[in-house]
Amino acid sequence: xxxxxxxxxxxxxxxxxxxxxxxxxxxxxxxxxxxxxxxxxxxxxxxxxxxxxxxxxxxxxxxxxxxxxxxxxxxxxxxxxxxxxxxxxxxxxxxxxxxxxxxxxxxxxxxxxxxxxxxxxxxxxxxxxxxxxxxxxxxxxxxxxxxxxxxxxxxxxxxxxxxxxxxxxxxxxxxxxxxxxxxxxxxxxxxxxxxxxxxxxxxxxxxxxxxxxxxxxxxxxxxxxxxxxxxxxxxxxxxxxxxxxxxxxxxxxxxxxxxxxxxxxxxxxxxxxxxxxxxxxxxxxxxxxxxxxxxxxxxxxxxxxxxxxxxxxxxxxxxxxxxxxxxxxxxxxxxxxxxxxxxxxxxxxxxxxxxxxxxxxxxxxxxxxxxxxxxxxxxxxxxxxxxxxxxxxxxxxxxxxxxxxxxxxxxxxxxxxxxxxxxxxxxxxxxxxxxxxxxxxxxxxxxxxxxxxxxxxxxxxxxxxxxxxxxxxxxxxxxxxxxxxxxxxxxxxxxxxxxxxxxxxxxxxxxxxxxxxxxxxxxxxxxxxx
Numbered sequence: 001x002x003x004x005x006x007x008x009x010x011x012x013x014x015x016x017x018x019x020x021x022x023x024x025x026x027x028x029x030x031x032x033x034x035x036x037x038x039x040x041x042x043x044x045x046x047x048x049x050x051x052x053x054x055x056x057x058x059x060x061x062x063x064x065x066x067x068x069x070x071x072x073x074x075x076x077x078x079x080x081x082x083x084x085x086x087x088x089x090x091x092x093x094x095x096x097x098x099x100x101x102x103x104x105x106x107x108x109x110x111x112x113x114x115x116x117x118x119x120x121x122x123x124x125x126x127x128x129x130x131x132x133x134x135x136x137x138x139x140x141x142x143x144x145x146x147x148x149x150x151x152x153x154x155x156x157x158x159x160x161x162x163x164x165x166x167x168x169x170x171x172x173x174x175x176x177x178x179x180x181x182x183x184x185x186x187x188x189x190x191x192x193x194x195x196x197x198x199x200x201x202x203x204x205x206x207x208x209x210x211x212x213x214x215x216x217x218x219x220x221x222x223x224x225x226x227x228x229x230x231x232x233x234x235x236x237x238x239x240x241x242x243x244x245x246x247x248x249x250x251x252x253x254x255x256x257x258x259x260x261x262x263x264x265x266x267x268x269x270x271x272x273x274x275x276x277x278x279x280x281x282x283x284x285x286x287x288x289x290x291x292x293x294x295x296x297x298x299x300x301x302x303x304x305x306x307x308x309x310x311x312x313x314x315x316x317x318x319x320x321x322x323x324x325x326x327x328x329x330x331x332x333x334x335x336x337x338x339x340x341x342x343x344x345x346x347x348x349x350x351x352x353x354x355x356x357x358x359x360x361x362x363x364x365x366x367x368x369x370x371x372x373x374x375x376x377x378x379x380x381x382x383x384x385x386x387x388x389x390x391x392x393x394x395x396x397x398x399x400x401x402x403x404x405x406x407x408x409x410x411x412x413x414x415x416x417x418x419x420x421x422x423x424x425x426x427x428x429x430x431x432x433x434x435x436x437x438x439x440x441x442x443x444x445x446x447x448x449x450x451x452x453x454x455x456x457x458x459x460x461x462x463x464x465x466x467x468x469x470x471x472x473x474x475x476x477x478x479x480x481x482x483x484x485x486x487x488x489x490x491x492x493x494x495x496x497x498x499x500x501x502x503x504x505x506x507x508x509x510x511x512x513x514x515x516x517x518x519x520x521x522x523x524x525x526x527x528x529x530x
Contacts, residue, residue, distance in 0.1 A: 027144040034138075034147050076170045079357065080177060093347050093358050093494050094423045103351035104231060107175045111191070112227035113342065115198050118160065119219060122202035124291055125275065126268030128153050128260050135266040145258035149265065153203070153257065157250075160199050165192030168230065175351070179234065187233040193242035194226040200249035206260055206268075207253075282454060282469070282476050284371070285378050292329070292375060314391050318400045325376045326404040335372060336412050339365045344419055359491050362416075363484065369412055370441045370483050373405040374449030381450045395519045398446065402518065406442025413438035417490065429499035433490050433507045440486025440511035443518040448479020482514045 128149050130138065138148045168191040172184045179187075201222060205215045226245065229238035271290055278286035311317045346353060346361050380386070380401065387397040417434025420426055426433075454472040461470045489507040493499040 027147060029143055033141075033143070034151070037137075038151075072170055076173050079174055092353065093355050094420065094425045099348045099423065101345055101349040103175075103349055106345055106349040106351055107171075108227055108231055109345060110171075110342070111230055112223055113338070114191075115194060115223045115227055116220065118164070118195055118198050119202050119223065121291070122160075122199050123205055125272045126153075126206065126265075127156055127199055127203050128206055128257055128265065129268030129272055130265045131269045131273060132266065135262065135269060139262045139265065145260070145265075146254075149257055149260065150254065157196055157199055161192045161196045164195035165189055168192070172230070183234045186236070186239055187230045190233040190239045190242045191230045193239065193246055194229055197226060197242065197246040197249050198223065200246060200253050203253050203257070204249065206264060207256060208261070208264075281456070282472055284476065285381070285449060285451070288371065288374075289378055292331070315396055315400065318390065318392065318397065319403060322376060322400045323404055325379075329375045329379070330404075330408075331372065331375070336369045336408075339369050340412065340416055340419075343416060344423075347420065347425070348423060355495060359494065362494075363487055363491065366413070366441060366487050367480055367483050370405075370409055370445045371448065371479075373408050373442070374445045377401045377405070377446050377449035384450070398450075398519050401450075402442055402446050402515070405445045406439045406515075408438075409441040409445065410435045410438030413441065413490075420494065425497070426493050426499045427497075429501070429504050430490070430493060433493055433499050433504055436504070436507045436511045437486050437490045440507075440514040441483050443511070443514040444479050444481070444483030444486060446479075447482050447518045447521075451475060451478040482518065486511055486514055 129152065130149060134148065139145070165188045168188040169184060172179070172187040172191075176183065176187070201219050205212075205219060209215075210218070226242065229242050232238045274290035275287055278284070278290055311320050343362055343365050347358055387394065390397060413434035414431050417426065417437075418431040421428060421430040452475070454469075454475040456469075456472065458469075458471040489503050489510060493503050
């Protein structure tokens with residue numbers, strides 16, 4: 001079945017004689033090799049899959065998508081009704097804010113944030129990549145690599161374009177209440193075309209034609225005009241402009257796709273496989289590990305100077321090591337600051353967003369920032385047996401892991417709650433509540449980063465919507481429960497409009513309980529030992 005014969009003698013002589021004709025023959029030979037490999041791979045996969053299993057998978061996926069679509073349509077319809085009521089700004093968290101952000105500017109900024117997120121994720125995943133097996137079998141061959149990498153890249157372009165188009169439809173329905181179905185379709189198609197162009201920009205960065213820092217800066221500047229196009233899609237020309245931008249980026253890229261280095265191709269494939277398996281097994285810790293970048297040189301030098309100082313005692317040494325690792329491995333402050341700016345923009349906008357939706361956005365932002373602060377804890381959780389070798393109690397080791405996330409989240413929450421208090425929400429005690437909530441969020445960050453992997457040997461629970469992996473979902477929510485509980489008193493203070501002293505005491509009690517629960521609870525390793 002795997003009989004593949006080498007090229008004939010005439011083909012080899014053609015490759016060695018005329019460079020132009022030899023390059024064409026090499027490209028054709030690479031295409032034949034890829035076609036042969038994929039044809040036999042598909043044939044092997046068909047022998048391992050029955051028709052009944054395929055039908056069951058397709059049926060379950062369609063039912064799940066239908067349920068998700070029904071829930072999304074119901075939510076978007078209810079949200080539109082909330083936003084079209086009279087005196088919508090009276091229900092905002094800061095109804096009397098001295099600063100007002102126009103709604104079109106808010107939607108443009110959120111669109112820019114979505115495109116920037118696509119750029120960052122695409123650059124981390126490649127976007128031009130090969131799997132480990134493909135890299136071992138194909139890359140050492142002295143052939144044109146374009147037939148090896150372009151099919152996967154084209155599928156990614158198609159999937160990103162379709163996904164971005166479908167995902168923008170509910171956003172367009174909520175943000176443009178006066179538009180009809182054709183306008184929403186144009187806006188979604190424009191955003192999908194812009195997303196394809198952004199994926200092409202990420203692939204251009206992968207070629208390494210310019211310095212990484214300059215390339216990222218130029219890419220972020222190029223996103224600004226693309227973010228303006230979906231809001232003007234009713235005119236018709238923005239869709240053509242987005243398509244033209246994609247063509248301008250992709251035409252030269254497709255000709256030079258084979259110039260991506262083999263190391264970069266394998267790196268993108270490894271990250272893509274790691275992230276895909278993490279999503280399949282509902283493991284957010286592995287997903288965040290796969291998306292984590294390399295340590296920054298400037299941060300490494302600062303951490304080295306801090307680590308070189310003298311210390312006393314094992315606990316102080318462990319704290320210093322954890323602080324040093326936090327300074328080296330923690331991503332840039334840009335992401336928490338962008339979440340902070342997004343929260344303030346949503347609150348002061350005149351878009352008519354109800355108070356409960358603003359609170360939900362603040363909750364999502366808090367959970368996102370808290371999850372990003374657990375880089376060190378996620379790495380040390382891979383080998384929890386190392387903490388047992390330290391001459392310290394387990395609670396002391398966990399307290400050392402908790403220190404930097406708690407301080408960073410307390411600072412972030414103090415900035416957010418202080419800005420909201422200055423805008424007229426919550427009163428003067430709100431910053432104190434924010435600082436206390438940040439400590440509890442740090443405990444939730446550590447609890448989520450050190451949770452054991454989900455046990456997939458437990459059977460799912462039958463529900464009217466189909467089988468649900470309840471035990472696995474409960475493991476997925478470990479850590480988020482403490483973070484949400486820590487943010488609950490702050491949300492109540494914002495909703496009632498005043499941070500009362502009793503709420504401050506409740507916030508202190510909740511944060512203290514969260515810290516004690518995380519410090520005194522046991523953590524199972526991957527092998528199941530305490």
